Amino acid sequence: MSIIAGAARIMPGVAETLRSARRLEGFASLAELRTLVEKADWVTEGNLEDFRRGCDSVRLAQLAALLAAADAGEAWVPDRAAILGWNGSGCVAENHRYWQDFLANGRDLGRGSLFVATLASTPACEAAITLGAHGSCCYVKGAASTCELVKLCSETLTMAIEIGKARATALVFAPGAGPDYPECANLEQLFGEMRNRKWK
Amino acid sequence: MHDAVIAAAGMATALGDCVRENVEALLAGRRGFSEVRHFDGKGVKLGLCHELDGGGGSRAGRLIELLAASFPEAAELPQEVPLYLATTVGAIDLLERQEPETEMPNCSEILLEFALRCFGRKRGVLVAAACASGQQAIALAARAIQRGENDCALVVGCDMVSEFVTSGFASLGALSTSGSRPYDAERDGLTLGEAAAALVVASPEAAERYGFVPLGRIAGWGESCDASHITAPDLSGRQLARAIRWAWEAAGNPTIAGVVGHGTGTRYNDEAEIRALHTAFEEHVPPLFSLKGNLGHTLGATGVIQTAVALELLKLRRMPPQAGLRFPAPGAEQMVSCVERPLGGGAILSLNVGFGGLNSALIVEELR
Numbered sequence: 001m002s003i004i005a006g007a008a009r010i011m012p013g014v015a016e017t018l019r020s021a022r023r024l025e026g027f028a029s030l031a032e033l034r035t036l037v038e039k040a041d042w043v044t045e046g047n048l049e050d051f052r053r054g055c056d057s058v059r060l061a062q063l064a065a066l067l068a069a070a071d072a073g074e075a076w077v078p079d080r081a082a083i084l085g086w087n088g089s090g091c092v093a094e095n096h097r098y099w100q101d102f103l104a105n106g107r108d109l110g111r112g113s114l115f116v117a118t119l120a121s122t123p124a125c126e127a128a129i130t131l132g133a134h135g136s137c138c139y140v141k142g143a144a145s146t147c148e149l150v151k152l153c154s155e156t157l158t159m160a161i162e163i164g165k166a167r168a169t170a171l172v173f174a175p176g177a178g179p180d181y182p183e184c185a186n187l188e189q190l191f192g193e194m195r196n197r198k199w200k
Numbered sequence: 201m202h203d204a205v206i207a208a209a210g211m212a213t214a215l216g217d218c219v220r221e222n223v224e225a226l227l228a229g230r231r232g233f234s235e236v237r238h239f240d241g242k243g244v245k246l247g248l249c250h251e252l253d254g255g256g257g258s259r260a261g262r263l264i265e266l267l268a269a270s271f272p273e274a275a276e277l278p279q280e281v282p283l284y285l286a287t288t289v290g291a292i293d294l295l296e297r298q299e300p301e302t303e304m305p306n307c308s309e310i311l312l313e314f315a316l317r318c319f320g321r322k323r324g325v326l327v328a329a330a331c332a333s334g335q336q337a338i339a340l341a342a343r344a345i346q347r348g349e350n351d352c353a354l355v356v357g358c359d360m361v362s363e364f365v366t367s368g369f370a371s372l373g374a375l376s377t378s379g380s381r382p383y384d385a386e387r388d389g390l391t392l393g394e395a396a397a398a399l400v401v402a403s404p405e406a407a408e409r410y411g412f413v414p415l416g417r418i419a420g421w422g423e424s425c426d427a428s429h430i431t432a433p434d435l436s437g438r439q440l441a442r443a444i445r446w447a448w449e450a451a452g453n454p455t456i457a458g459v460v461g462h463g464t465g466t467r468y469n470d471e472a473e474i475r476a477l478h479t480a481f482e483e484h485v486p487p488l489f490s491l492k493g494n495l496g497h498t499l500g501a502t503g504v505i506q507t508a509v510a511l512e513l514l515k516l517r518r519m520p521p522q523a524g525l526r527f528p529a530p531g532a533e534q535m536v537s538c539v540e541r542p543l544g545g546g547a548i549l550s551l552n553v554g555f556g557g558l559n560s561a562l563i564v565e566e567l568r
Contacts, residue, residue: 050430082423083425085328090306090308090309090328092304092305092306092307093304095289095292095295095304095307095364096295096304098364098368099295099296099364102364102367107240107363107367109367109370109371110367110368110370110371111371112368112371112372112431115367115368115369115371115372116372116430116431116555118289118364118368119288119289119328119330119555119556120308120328121328121329121330121333121554121555121556121558122430122555122556124556125330125425125430125555125556125557125558126430126556128425128427128556128557129427129428129429129430129556129557131427132427133425133427134424134425134426134427134439134442135423135424135425136336136423136424136425137329137423137425137556137557137558138327138328138329138332138333138336138558139326139327139328139329140325140326140327140328140340141308141309141312141325141326141328142312142323142324142325142326143325144323151344151347151349152325152340154343154423
């Protein structure tokens with residue numbers, strides 16, 4: 001059974017890690033949070049080349065993944081790390097944006113950069129690129145709890161990312177790296193439960 | 201660890217409404233491409249199910265209904281058997297027809313809800329891994345059976361041809377002007393298709409209990425991510441080769457009689473795939489075939505279709521001709537053929553590759 005090796009969440013104006021209890025505060029946009037992340041010497045180095053052209057769900061996934069990987073410390077091994085996007089809001093807004101842009105351009109040719117974002121798996125894949133994670137990668141919706149989510153995960157080191165409205169939570173599950181966890185309806189709730197256990 | 205078998209399979213594609221009809225068409229080298237009637241396709245030919253033209257609701261929903269009608273065994277399973285739905289964009293035509301100022305539809309969730317009702321399932325999981333969704337859904341279902349968490353699952357792959365997706369692939373310059381020619385030296389892109397396909401994945405005991413004679417066994421799978429570019433594959437094929445090796449090791453190193461490749465007909469995809477197969481098999485590369493020269497690229501459905509077709513080909517011991525092939529691409533000369541070939545027994549490797557650098561290798565084999 002996998003357990004939590006590291007976790008991070010991003011909320012409006014605050015990003016925090018669970019195990020190492022680090023906080024980045026005072027950002028008004030995800031671009032500003034990126035600057036804070038890149039300046040923080042404790043954050044895992046990552047490839048953020050796609051950040052500027054990514055939609056918000058991609059940016060949230062990239063930054064939350066970087067922070068969760070940093071929180072996992074030595075337990076984070078990207079070579080066979082799998083990444084799962086889980087529940088959250090999918091790509092509804094990105095679908096709408098692509099289609100409206102296509103209509104506005106006379107229904108002739110779509111814009112490729114907007115089209116790529118219409119796949120629900122894109123944020124998880126962008127997070128994989130950021131971290132150089134070479135394991136499995138996909139988006140799932142319908143698993144009822146975090147325990148069901150873990151059952152969907154592969155045997156290898158796995159990161160799960162949940163993206164809701166203006167927030168993201170990422171957890172690194174790893175074998176033998178920390179305490180077991182309670183069953184929760186979402187990663188946000190699980191993050192809170194784990195913090196209440198005074199995990200540090 | 202329990203075994204996971206394919207207990208039954210069904211499909212609805214541009215070439216027919218059951219597995220046998222589709223495989224006969226593949227063996228005959230037929231191509232199911234025709235002009236779009238349900239939107240302005242600008243004359244392009246795609247793999248279309250024209251019986252869906254003109255109906256109400258979502259075309260993807262009608263595709264699911266077509267599948268359910270041709271595969272009644274799926275709805276006869278107990279309601280508790282979960283559904284795994286593989287789709288890239290779901291009922292995306294609902295977005296195309298959306299009135300201004302109305303709430304944005306979640307098209308994939310809508311299709312999941314529709315499929316749950318149509319197949320009489322109580323619960324389901326949406327699996328989205330771009331064009332690798334189908335095989336990833338099969339792997340998730342099989343893993344749950346191997347661990348004893350479920351003893352049976354219904355895996356459905358479904359994607360329709362829409363103006364939304366067609367314009368998107370056109371914007372990336374990925375569409376063929378003449379019809380997809382997988383593994384051909386002069387290939388010029390992919391041809392989109394639409395389909396729905398389903399597999400009943402079960403433990404051998406559950407398959408027997410529900411009255412199925414298993415078609416074959418899911419022997420192993422491997423998944424990887426290039427993690428290099430969001431649309432283009434890693435042309436070295438290195439990570440795809442790793443997925444193939446993991447699948448092969450998980451399957452117990454069986455003899456691979458043939459490969460049902462992803463083979464979209466784009467320059468990058470096919471080149472990466474050919475390199476990956478050479479890396480994984482060295483000088484012993486098995487015969488290769490892609491059904492996208494016949495059906496088009498059916499996105500989330502393709503992995504489910506490929507798996508069902510692979511088992512039927514193993515049974516028949518026949519490898520179809522590569523539709524659209526004229527001059528094999530460099531490196532593929534010994535792998536592909538424009539004529540039908542005999543197929544050895546044992547196992548077949550099926551490959552899926554998707555945007556985001558997603559790679560999936562799945563091995564199915566005959567029951568011993």
